[in-house]
Amino acid sequence: MELFEHAKEIANTYHSLQKNICLILEHADAQGTFIEHPWERSVGSGMTCVMQRGKIIEKAAVNFSYVRGSMTPALSKILGEDAESYVATGLSSIVHAMNPFLPAIHMNVRYFLLDSGAEWFGGGIDLTPAYIDIPQTIDFHRKLKSICDGYNREFYPVFKEWADDYFFLDHRDETRGVGGIFFDRQRPDAKMDRKRWLSFTAELAKEYPAIYTRLINKNAEKNFSQENKTWQKIRRGRYVEFNLVYDRGTRFGLESGGNTESILTSMPPEAGWEFNAMPVANTEEQKTIAFLKRGIDWINYSAPNSIR
Amino acid sequence: MELFEHAKEIANTYHSLQKNICLILEHADAQGTFIEHPWERSVGSGMTCVMQRGKIIEKAAVNFSYVRGSMTPALSKILGEDAESYVATGLSSIVHAMNPFLPAIHMNVRYFLLDSGAEWFGGGIDLTPAYIDIPQTIDFHRKLKSICDGYNREFYPVFKEWADDYFFLDHRDETRGVGGIFFDRQRPDAKMDRKRWLSFTAELAKEYPAIYTRLINKNAEKNFSQENKTWQKIRRGRYVEFNLVYDRGTRFGLESGGNTESILTSMPPEAGWEFNAMPVANTEEQKTIAFLKRGIDWINYSAPNSIR
Numbered sequence: 001m002e003l004f005e006h007a008k009e010i011a012n013t014y015h016s017l018q019k020n021i022c023l024i025l026e027h028a029d030a031q032g033t034f035i036e037h038p039w040e041r042s043v044g045s046g047m048t049c050v051m052q053r054g055k056i057i058e059k060a061a062v063n064f065s066y067v068r069g070s071m072t073p074a075l076s077k078i079l080g081e082d083a084e085s086y087v088a089t090g091l092s093s094i095v096h097a098m099n100p101f102l103p104a105i106h107m108n109v110r111y112f113l114l115d116s117g118a119e120w121f122g123g124g125i126d127l128t129p130a131y132i133d134i135p136q137t138i139d140f141h142r143k144l145k146s147i148c149d150g151y152n153r154e155f156y157p158v159f160k161e162w163a164d165d166y167f168f169l170d171h172r173d174e175t176r177g178v179g180g181i182f183f184d185r186q187r188p189d190a191k192m193d194r195k196r197w198l199s200f201t202a203e204l205a206k207e208y209p210a211i212y213t214r215l216i217n218k219n220a221e222k223n224f225s226q227e228n229k230t231w232q233k234i235r236r237g238r239y240v241e242f243n244l245v246y247d248r249g250t251r252f253g254l255e256s257g258g259n260t261e262s263i264l265t266s267m268p269p270e271a272g273w274e275f276n277a278m279p280v281a282n283t284e285e286q287k288t289i290a291f292l293k294r295g296i297d298w299i300n301y302s303a304p305n306s307i308r
Numbered sequence: 309m310e311l312f313e314h315a316k317e318i319a320n321t322y323h324s325l326q327k328n329i330c331l332i333l334e335h336a337d338a339q340g341t342f343i344e345h346p347w348e349r350s351v352g353s354g355m356t357c358v359m360q361r362g363k364i365i366e367k368a369a370v371n372f373s374y375v376r377g378s379m380t381p382a383l384s385k386i387l388g389e390d391a392e393s394y395v396a397t398g399l400s401s402i403v404h405a406m407n408p409f410l411p412a413i414h415m416n417v418r419y420f421l422l423d424s425g426a427e428w429f430g431g432g433i434d435l436t437p438a439y440i441d442i443p444q445t446i447d448f449h450r451k452l453k454s455i456c457d458g459y460n461r462e463f464y465p466v467f468k469e470w471a472d473d474y475f476f477l478d479h480r481d482e483t484r485g486v487g488g489i490f491f492d493r494q495r496p497d498a499k500m501d502r503k504r505w506l507s508f509t510a511e512l513a514k515e516y517p518a519i520y521t522r523l524i525n526k527n528a529e530k531n532f533s534q535e536n537k538t539w540q541k542i543r544r545g546r547y548v549e550f551n552l553v554y555d556r557g558t559r560f561g562l563e564s565g566g567n568t569e570s571i572l573t574s575m576p577p578e579a580g581w582e583f584n585a586m587p588v589a590n591t592e593e594q595k596t597i598a599f600l601k602r603g604i605d606w607i608n609y610s611a612p613n614s615i616r
Contacts, residue, residue, distance in 0.1 A: 233578065263479075
């Protein structure tokens, strides 16, 4: 039981960061508010905060959860771990913006602890523009790198590649967006103990709304056409495809009988599908598609001027 | 090789039915046309016909395919069959209508043959209204029953229950729509030989556009509000969830490296997600949700007046 006190402390930190994210995003939107939806189930509890139809933010969610349970054979198999019980806590968030030139963003940090003593952290941040802006993409990656470098200079290159591989739609042969960082099953050790991992994941969750506020300031006022909105819808269709076909959290949540409405707060408010929606050559749409690839070195990318 | 001649004959029948479906749906729409997109891959070929932005039909697809290949270990496992090679042919179609009072419809028939001699048919038709119309739902099920009864009086009750179980969103605890019929792995036997199975599946594919034309005639001119369109979008979101999370054809197709654009022609042109989108009590929206249940005996349902 004492062991699980660690998890409680981590959960408390994540929970307080949830409030911080909501406040900063509300401030940035200047109109929308987050509605709190607490939930309780046999396995634990959580808080789903949702903003819908803000001024800039079309839909945003910030989810916190803290669950405890017995290890089932299915869970043992998924985790590759033997234990009697587990505790897990996580904070995840997503923003879908009204303006097609303002990207969607996603952040998640999580901690898992078994009564066997095994424990690990996971998380990530990634950006999904409908229209790529190269300098902003470079800034985004540099910011993530600087956070990572404060803990371990190997983190950014490894976690960046991991994001490229994870946020990838095999059936489209394209990345979900311009990536970011992703990591899973990171066990604390002498070099990077639990406290430091908590500090790293907390810093990601803290920087996340600040990163997005800068993107809002740069893009939320841009003019856009009906064609831009249509393209955003098509790109959001891809986002839906990723989340329902590949995303481990979504699929595991739905299959294990999780809280459906909370799990699917990640879905965009609107999405569209068009047969063979290939963008015309030499358009901003096509330029964007050309960057939905793995392995782009954004840190050292020599940028032409912003495409917008 | 001789064995595979059967498959060719069945493929020819399905292929000619594809043209028939396109013609009848074009006639019913009176404005939209199907564009033919033939495709060829190493495993075989097919024809994807797509209508987008018709007058009544917002998006429709009619897909024919005929593929041959070697049995891989993965395929053997999925099919639970040992063989060297297989041939498969199928015809599938979907219609998403502009008017929220005109339901979406789906039809699929398919035939599978292994060089071991094992063979089977599968298929189904189901209806997905955003707003339920009880008399129309009864008519729809009675029509399917009358087709089934022409072959075997046990078909309708068994295939209707199968559809209830198949077209079901576990994570929402609701059916995709008002069901219809669904069947798989039906092996020809003395009572119902290959020829008769072909005749049954061909009749389903032939009646399908006629069934939909009647629904068009009854609903396509109905007045609707922006609220009705918003509700249709939310319901289409559920359709997307079903197809990407559960539908075997979609998931198998995407995982096996099929033709993504053809597989995803089933997706609605637009869909939406709203947090906790629960309809208000005593509205037509809520009435519809109340009927998204398994086990409703539509044939003997004693209908109050149409809810519209």
